[in-house]
Amino acid sequence: MTATDVTSGSNVAPMGSVVPGAGLSHRSGPRALRNRLAAVVMWAAFAIAMVPLVWILWSVVTKGGAMLVNADWWTHSQRGITNRIVGGGAVHAIEGTLLEAMVTALMAVPVAVMTAIYLVEYGRGRLARVVSFTVDILTGIPSIVAALFIYAVWVTVFGFQRVAFAVCLALMLLMIPVVVRSTEEMLKLVPNELREASYALGVPKWKTIVRVVLPTALSGIITGILLGLARVMGETAPLLILGPYTQDIATNLFGGLVPTLPTMINQDRTEVLQPAVDRVWGAAATLILLILLLNIAGRLIARLGAPKT
């Protein structure tokens, strides 16, 4: 089918352009034109895709970048600061964001890595297919639905307060599929010869996985974890439902409010007074910076330690 399409395409050149014997070396005008047009369209598509990226980064840097060079930003909280006062920092929100991300990772990574090991090393048959399918579904769950679910369990059924730990539970649901997929991919890259060599030496399967397969794939797994962290750090929906904002430094996951960067942005996003607007964009710049750093670290680790196949 491919071949006929191509030949019919080249035979039906418009009249006047067909010179005997010229078809081999010469392209008819309209075809060459269409070809060039397509190339222009593809370059244009890429250029258009770059516009929002540059524009967003530009907006964030010009509106919020100035806040980041102030040392107070990294050392002070917003305690006692109102929307008319210039000053204060984001350290409370940065701490909260990092803390929640870390706790989320502590819960999500073991489950996700073991699931990936199951899928790659053990999985066969129905159960493995169902697990793989549910990981896909979990990938597609909107963050607001994950948050609602945790709300239903944590607040409605158990009757607990809205606390930061509940946020971590919701974020865990969002992080697991990212880490499962990337770990899975990395485990598949580990050459089978390594496993076979280990078996040939009489090493049991679990020890082969722990001592041979995982170390080989380690850098890729870490990359996946960092990218998963980057995703959950930017999530806002679970925070809105489960983790209200406060201006003070607070790190108790099981009581009181824990501030984070996304909720700090959300808190003042409707403000019109300049000090508050500056802080909103400053928090946005900080959040993007943190996520970019994680992304870059992830990619560097991936490039430095990729398993040789």
Next chain:
Amino acid sequence: MSTITGVSTVDELPDPEGHGPFEGDRASTGRLGDRLFGGTARGAGVLVIAMVTLVAVFLLSQAIPALAADKVNFFTSTQWNVDATPLQFGIANLLWVTVLSSVIAMIIAVPLGVGVALFITQYAPRWLSRPAASLVDLLAAVPSIVYGLWGLQVLGTHMAGIQSVLERLFGWFPLFQDAGIDASSTVLTVSVVLSIMVLPIVTALSREVFAQTPTLHKEAALALGATRWEMIRTAVLPFGKPGIISAAMLGLGRALGETIAVMVILSALADGTPWSWSMFNGGETFASKIANNAAEFDSPQKAGAFMAAGLVLFTLTFVVNAIARVVIERRKVFAE
């Protein structure tokens, strides 16, 4: 890389030597260590299944009492009054705004994403194609609240011009009628922002599939005298079509469920505002409705109404993602 799309396509295909997808082997010795480790791995997998099942079960169990108390038709009513007794809430408005904004977003993002993927795999010079791919991926790293902020305060200020042009050209059609909402907070602005947000997803998956087009197909087309564009049209695109479809579906799933960007940009309408089909209208999507009212979950019945909305959203994204999965699975049959 599947970290963006969450779906792995590469490994489902046989490699050049004809080996099938990687499969677990039967090397377990059956000793205690093996049984423990294998059991734990299996347990983790079962836990993931349990989580997804629990999400559905809990949402359903919370939503049913509220749905039972609902005095208007849940699917066709445009009211949302959870303070009233008896309860009156319906999702017609939410469903329309959710679907409209996501579909417009896909109309923008899919052709653009496919174009970018073709650029990266077929047109870009070698030195550019990897950095180009990473740059597009960066769009996925921008948090949604920043998209919201930017969409409302930066992009939104430029939307009035586009809106007035569209209005003048197509204003006779209900979809393009003026609804008296500020141009920075309309469904159209949301759609543009959503299209930017799903662009990396559409691009990443299409790119992955295009890169797998068998070299033989491409060379055959070129050998028959096809130009580069004709080669793409006859070899790359037919091969990549299932990939494009599932990329579009994954993007759609993400757009349907996007919460914060929509909540920040879209101006919510007062209750009782007359129905409008227009994309220049405000409104709320399922996700933004829930997020806007997060503070109101004080009674189980109220919360139940929002759970019901969440359940519909979950079902929508579930169906869309399942279609994406099925399409990419079926592709294996053709990928010989």
